[in-house]
Amino acid sequence: MRKKLVFFVVSVIVVTFVLLYTPQTNRSNQPCLVNPMAPGTIVILNGIPAVGKTSIQKALQEIMEEPYLSLGVDNLLVGTLPEKCVTGDFLKKENPKDGVKGMHGYYAQDEQGKIFKLKFGPACRRLIRGMHRSFAAMANEQNNVIVDYILYDQKWLPDLVDALYGYRVYFVGVKAPLDIVQKREKKRGTSPEGHARAYYNKVHNHGEYDLIVDTLELSPEEAAQKIKTFISENPHPKSFQRLYKKLIK
Numbered sequence: 001m002r003k004k005l006v007f008f009v010v011s012v013i014v015v016t017f018v019l020l021y022t023p024q025t026n027r028s029n030q031p032c033l034v035n036p037m038a039p040g041t042i043v044i045l046n047g048i049p050a051v052g053k054t055s056i057q058k059a060l061q062e063i064m065e066e067p068y069l070s071l072g073v074d075n076l077l078v079g080t081l082p083e084k085c086v087t088g089d090f091l092k093k094e095n096p097k098d099g100v101k102g103m104h105g106y107y108a109q110d111e112q113g114k115i116f117k118l119k120f121g122p123a124c125r126r127l128i129r130g131m132h133r134s135f136a137a138m139a140n141e142q143n144n145v146i147v148d149y150i151l152y153d154q155k156w157l158p159d160l161v162d163a164l165y166g167y168r169v170y171f172v173g174v175k176a177p178l179d180i181v182q183k184r185e186k187k188r189g190t191s192p193e194g195h196a197r198a199y200y201n202k203v204h205n206h207g208e209y210d211l212i213v214d215t216l217e218l219s220p221e222e223a224a225q226k227i228k229t230f231i232s233e234n235p236h237p238k239s240f241q242r243l244y245k246k247l248i249k
Helices: 002-021 053-063 073-080 122-140 156-163 178-188 195-199 220-233 239-247
Strands: 041-046 068-072 086-088 103-110 113-120 144-149 168-175 211-214
Touching: 041 053, 041 122, 041 220, 053 068, 053 144, 053 220, 068 073, 068 122, 073 122, 073 144, 103 195, 113 122, 113 195, 122 144, 122 156, 156 239, 168 220, 168 239, 178 195, 211 220
Parallel strands: 041 144, 041 168, 068 144, 086 103, 168 211
Antiparallel strands: 103 113
């Protein structure tokens, strides 16, 4: 009888362990639930260049009680790709004769004049996929992260959503009227002319956010406070759940 009792107890422990720690392969039934093994919070600020994401990122770092790490798409692309793989008119480099491997910038025209666009090659696409998974890796180690993000290519979004399945992700749209952004872009002088306009109607095409902040109406500090309040009042963000069902399921 005692052996049977011991066997029963051991069996219960083993079954419980397996249920708790075996990765779930069928993820589509309950997408984007908070993962108890990855308590870090991820805040993604998506918007065009010069809209004010970096200023909000810094302000949010200051007011959050817990430390939040800052990451950025532009910094990653320019800072980690080999110099020979970052080409384009803005660098006075010739177009790559054997095709774009990394990131290539070029000027084009729209109805209002000159714009600046980017082409992304296979090395850049691999880098973006790795970057998406690095957000999850940070959260796995209980790091909180604020990402300065620009959805240059709508094809990036399904991968971003899939990579962050099961994590606590707040997707925040950062917007402002185009004329205001263009004035900031010119004053800042760090982006080629027409860069913001080239992507103004593209980065928000998916239409799904947990929160939208307007940097015409709000200062960086006010926008950061609005995000902080939203996070505290909404512990379970929903935008990635909706995007998962739309793009992945």
